[in-house]
Amino acid sequence: MAMTGVLRPGHVALRVLDLNEAVRHYVEVLGLFETARDDKGRVFLKAWDEADHHSVVLREADEAGMDYMGWRVASDAELERLAGDLQASSLASDFSWIAAGEHPATGKRFRFTIPTGHVMELYSQKDVVGCNTGYTNPDPWPDGLRGIAPSRFDHCLLYGDDLDGTVKLFVEVLGFGVAEQVLAGPDKLMIGAFLSCSNKPHDVAFIRQPVKNKFHHASFLLDNWNEILKAADILSKRKVSIDIGPTRHGITRGETIYFFDSSGNRNEVFSGGYIYYPDKPTITWTDDQLGPAIFYHDRKINDAFLTVYT
Amino acid sequence: MAMTGVLRPGHVALRVLDLNEAVRHYVEVLGLFETARDDKGRVFLKAWDEADHHSVVLREADEAGMDYMGWRVASDAELERLAGDLQASSLASDFSWIAAGEHPATGKRFRFTIPTGHVMELYSQKDVVGCNTGYTNPDPWPDGLRGIAPSRFDHCLLYGDDLDGTVKLFVEVLGFGVAEQVLAGPDKLMIGAFLSCSNKPHDVAFIRQPVKNKFHHASFLLDNWNEILKAADILSKRKVSIDIGPTRHGITRGETIYFFDSSGNRNEVFSGGYIYYPDKPTITWTDDQLGPAIFYHDRKINDAFLTVYT
Amino acid sequence: MAMTGVLRPGHVALRVLDLNEAVRHYVEVLGLFETARDDKGRVFLKAWDEADHHSVVLREADEAGMDYMGWRVASDAELERLAGDLQASSLASDFSWIAAGEHPATGKRFRFTIPTGHVMELYSQKDVVGCNTGYTNPDPWPDGLRGIAPSRFDHCLLYGDDLDGTVKLFVEVLGFGVAEQVLAGPDKLMIGAFLSCSNKPHDVAFIRQPVKNKFHHASFLLDNWNEILKAADILSKRKVSIDIGPTRHGITRGETIYFFDSSGNRNEVFSGGYIYYPDKPTITWTDDQLGPAIFYHDRKINDAFLTVYT
Amino acid sequence: MAMTGVLRPGHVALRVLDLNEAVRHYVEVLGLFETARDDKGRVFLKAWDEADHHSVVLREADEAGMDYMGWRVASDAELERLAGDLQASSLASDFSWIAAGEHPATGKRFRFTIPTGHVMELYSQKDVVGCNTGYTNPDPWPDGLRGIAPSRFDHCLLYGDDLDGTVKLFVEVLGFGVAEQVLAGPDKLMIGAFLSCSNKPHDVAFIRQPVKNKFHHASFLLDNWNEILKAADILSKRKVSIDIGPTRHGITRGETIYFFDSSGNRNEVFSGGYIYYPDKPTITWTDDQLGPAIFYHDRKINDAFLTVYT
Numbered sequence A, B, C, D: 001m002a003m004t005g006v007l008r009p010g011h012v013a014l015r016v017l018d019l020n021e022a023v024r025h026y027v028e029v030l031g032l033f034e035t036a037r038d039d040k041g042r043v044f045l046k047a048w049d050e051a052d053h054h055s056v057v058l059r060e061a062d063e064a065g066m067d068y069m070g071w072r073v074a075s076d077a078e079l080e081r082l083a084g085d086l087q088a089s090s091l092a093s094d095f096s097w098i099a100a101g102e103h104p105a106t107g108k109r110f111r112f113t114i115p116t117g118h119v120m121e122l123y124s125q126k127d128v129v130g131c132n133t134g135y136t137n138p139d140p141w142p143d144g145l146r147g148i149a150p151s152r153f154d155h156c157l158l159y160g161d162d163l164d165g166t167v168k169l170f171v172e173v174l175g176f177g178v179a180e181q182v183l184a185g186p187d188k189l190m191i192g193a194f195l196s197c198s199n200k201p202h203d204v205a206f207i208r209q210p211v212k213n214k215f216h217h218a219s220f221l222l223d224n225w226n227e228i229l230k231a232a233d234i235l236s237k238r239k240v241s242i243d244i245g246p247t248r249h250g251i252t253r254g255e256t257i258y259f260f261d262s263s264g265n266r267n268e269v270f271s272g273g274y275i276y277y278p279d280k281p282t283i284t285w286t287d288d289q290l291g292p293a294i295f296y297h298d299r300k301i302n303d304a305f306l307t308v309y310t
Helices: A017-031 A076-088 A164-173 A226-238 A287-293 A303-307 B019-029 B076-088 B163-173 B223-238 B287-294 B304-308 C019-029 C076-086 C162-174 C224-238 C287-294 C303-307 D019-029 D074-086 D163-173 D223-239 D287-294 D303-307
Strands: A006-016 A034-038 A043-046 A058-059 A067-071 A093-098 A108-115 A118-122 A151-158 A178-186 A189-194 A205-209 A214-221 A242-248 A255-260 A266-271 A285-288 B006-016 B032-037 B043-046 B057-060 B065-073 B092-096 B108-113 B119-125 B153-161 B176-184 B189-196 B203-208 B214-221 B242-248 B257-259 B266-271 B283-284 C005-016 C033-037 C043-046 C056-060 C065-073 C093-097 C107-112 C119-123 C150-162 C177-184 C189-196 C202-207 C216-220 C242-248 C256-260 C266-271 C284-287 D006-016 D033-037 D043-046 D056-060 D063-073 D093-099 D108-114 D119-123 D152-159 D176-184 D190-198 D204-208 D213-220 D244-248 D255-260 D265-270 D281-286
Touching: A006 A017, A006 A151, A006 A214, A017 A034, A017 A058, A067 A076, A067 A151, A067 A214, A076 A093, A076 A108, A076 A164, A093 A189, A093 A205, A118 D255, A164 A178, A164 A189, A164 A205, A164 C076, A178 A287, A178 C005, A189 D303, A226 A242, A226 A255, A226 A266, A226 B057, A226 D190, A226 D244, A242 A303, A242 D223, A242 D244, A285 A287, A287 C177, B006 B019, B006 B153, B006 B214, B019 B043, B043 C005, B065 B076, B065 B153, B065 B214, B076 B108, B076 B119, B076 B163, B163 B176, B163 B189, B163 B203, B176 B287, B203 C284, B223 B242, B223 B257, B223 B266, B223 C224, B223 D163, B242 B304, B242 C224, B242 C242, B257 D265, B266 D255, B283 B287, B304 C216, C019 C043, C019 C056, C065 C076, C065 C150, C065 C216, C076 C093, C076 C107, C076 C119, C076 C162, C162 C177, C162 C189, C162 C202, C177 C287, C224 C242, C224 C256, C224 C266, C242 C303, C284 C287, D006 D019, D006 D152, D006 D213, D019 D033, D019 D043, D063 D074, D063 D152, D074 D093, D074 D108, D074 D119, D119 D265, D163 D176, D163 D190, D163 D204, D176 D287, D223 D244, D223 D255, D244 D303
Parallel strands: A006 A058, A067 A118, A151 A205, A178 A285, A214 A266, B006 B057, B065 B119, B153 B203, B176 B283, B214 B266, C005 C056, C065 C119, C150 C202, C177 C284, C216 C266, D006 D056, D063 D119, D152 D204, D176 D281, D213 D265
Antiparallel strands: A006 A067, A034 A043, A043 A058, A093 A108, A108 A118, A151 A214, A178 A189, A189 A205, A242 A255, A255 A266, B006 B065, B032 B043, B043 B057, B092 B108, B108 B119, B153 B214, B176 B189, B189 B203, B242 B257, B257 B266, C005 C065, C033 C043, C043 C056, C093 C107, C107 C119, C150 C216, C177 C189, C189 C202, C242 C256, C256 C266, D006 D063, D033 D043, D043 D056, D093 D108, D108 D119, D152 D213, D176 D190, D190 D204, D244 D255, D255 D265
């Protein structure tokens, strides 16, 4: 098999302060499609080009942030194997199996906590409800799109303290590659890691910060820089709070805009980047170049980048 | 491991009628970089964002066309395993090992012929000479680009008779997925197959035609539709023969232009497409929609598509 | 005054074979907005960024084609002066005044026939109904756009025999400049003229053909090449007949796609071009370069360009 | 005549602190072409698509800023008439004629000072040296471009106190239109005016500030938003100080990036905007919407906008 093990980030579960406002944001502004609500009041959504039942889960809570991130694994056997590997390693904790059906249309999920404090899940089954263009003689994009309308949920950027442990877990147990890293000081302390289980420049990224289990942003994929402009226009029309952008990241080369949902969770839509392979040399950024690494044009980090998270 | 087995198309070896003219085309018009010449008169080239020593090999010959296509495998062990699997299957023939160093900077290659008559190779070692931006605090693109300047060699489209055998080999032995297929008639004969070993919509594609070992095009990756326009402008400025485009393919959604090198080998530069996963439903085109499948805007195939190949 | 005399092409009146189908095309596919219908059954439309009441007039008839093209003049006084100049010249014929109100929301129009047989009108009053974003703190583009959604009607290309007379009339009487011309043969016969009364590369263009009063296309303005791709996608989705494109014109440098309305009248949407000034040197194309002049990438005229008109 | 009187901003004369550094900036980074140096040490430059001999003049001085801005007038007769009108009005002062040849390849210039303290010139003759593609069968863009490579010098934004007087002069004497204005407070004090003598959204703009004769930026034209990204990348590669962008202006809708030359003079490259006509309703921004008026995405003015000028 050419692709195996962990295939992709399959869902991100976010806490929002007001569910109705949040749904309005994720549906009308971001342009996702609601696919289900459950009896716990959770709302499940997906982007137009995703085949699987959902990729975003919203839950009303007193505090914004991320509950967990779920990873699609290639097969039931891989799920069992990876669950065993995680339990055998000393790098994860708080293991549990979530029963099939706890997420609608989704098989059982293996849940664990990583050294930076984030909760992750692996699963191997989620119903294919299909993308909006279908799979027979499809048009390149569907009618009926609203708002920014990214094609997919792409990755998260997360903040936490034990970056070394988390990177070790993703690389050694889950088989990810380090596409890019930021090294600080003479001891070359890794302060940022961009991890890929695919040909994407990142499927998840971590920044070392003295916190546990913090959420920086969830990112969604657009086709190109013109779509970033359209996104920026839509955000301004809707008076959505923009953090920064349109601009380019040095890391991953991606074209980007950051903004906030109605609860203060940061979203990104981005385009571009390169094709990653596991044998590609890791790109290293030195901390004196952290500015252009994060925001290539401004060449400096804005205040919010390091201080605003949920 | 998240990515294993066959990683990518690593090189394509093309026959050209006049080597100097061909080098001028591939360097000045297409914008590749020459990395080596050998004592057999072969010229080795790579695109600016590729790490490995070469991705295109040119050889002067009396007839244009493709000699072979080489595939990078994840490890030496995978190379041995896949060589064994190929020999054990009844789907390939004419096996041989090419010694390390026969291509400069390249390890040994396992060569075989597939049912459509094309020669393929697997290899696991090629020297990393690095991309033009380097891997430390890189700029998003390098200075010194010329011509169209794609970032990578991406895939080939090939013509041959025994499509069933070739697809079976790529899927069952080499672990590829069928991203898209074209089915003809009431018996749903597969007449086109777009195969992926990665997150790309295709790493190689085959069209059923009553020929052996024919080459339709080698394709190179651009960032976006604006780069396709710039490519078209450059081709017209240089009076290079354009086959068709700028346009969009229905298959893969890619934005594209086809043109011919100085020997009549077709090149493509393209952008766009989607993220493929092995569990993504195969997209099926029916032959009554073959027009938009191939050229989405014209909705019909041009004469050259089926009749001009090398 | 910096701009005076003839300001712009203000409307084009087209004959269509089926009014309902035509309205569907111009509203849902092209994306104009209907602003009025009159008791003669005519439908009046405008693009979203136009201030004036209408720019396209549709009338059902047995034969497609253009009834007339109307030009906005800077003032009532200029209208009277230009009407007098036209009558005094030997270059126009069939003069008449159309009463105010014959077009809704429009002042009186001075009608005349030019040497190529086309009917033209001058007028100085049309009600401002306003663009869709308004003029107070406007967003850059409005909500509620459908289809291709050009911002403006831009120009027409017309076919006729007495090109010399028509060009002389537009230049000497109406004050236009020749932005570009195509000259044929050793005698440098002008076979194409692209005429501007503004900073646009053309406000109207004529091709010499042995016919009277023929219509090649009406063109509408888009922002950029990405919008051309989106237009092409929409046209293919709606199964609208595309003539050629996306491509670039050599003449004007514009990025373009040609297609047909439901009656066979050709439309264009385009973007780009340069800023024209009356003192800019005229660009001359020689007839051996007529291919790239018209379609810069194909470098040859398609069959339809010279043979399909209404 | 359709276009008459003042045709366009023909040149801007800037003071720079180090001429060699400045030439390097304007040639290698911005991508202008040097066309002459004179015995006063001034350097004359033009953009690739401009026909006339020069559009930017650099002079070494102890303080950065703008010496004057020159306007091309349609004819000698218009020059004489406008010079007379200016002298007859009470709105300008410090009249003088600069002899032909004082700028190389340029006829005599009529110089005057406007109420905001800026020095302006009118002239009717400048040698046509031609654009880089020529005027016979031209390609859409020339070979040999470097850096950002705008096609034209487009406009200036200037700061000064007597905005009313300056606007009155441009409108009543020079025939400009007010494309957009910013009105502040209950008395609707005009604090910004964007003035056009053409179909461009602005040929010059003024912001009311309690200063005389200050320069905010000189702006150069790009084709599209992708060129803005390329410009931003080039600026970051060259470590040029970027003020803000890539972003969009609410005023004019233009896509933009602001940056500084080596002396602290602000430059802009921009694309987009609409087609202005003298009968188009003036767009009005209220001061509570000044943020999105200036920077549509951030919806607030950055510190530098009002405080950094030369």
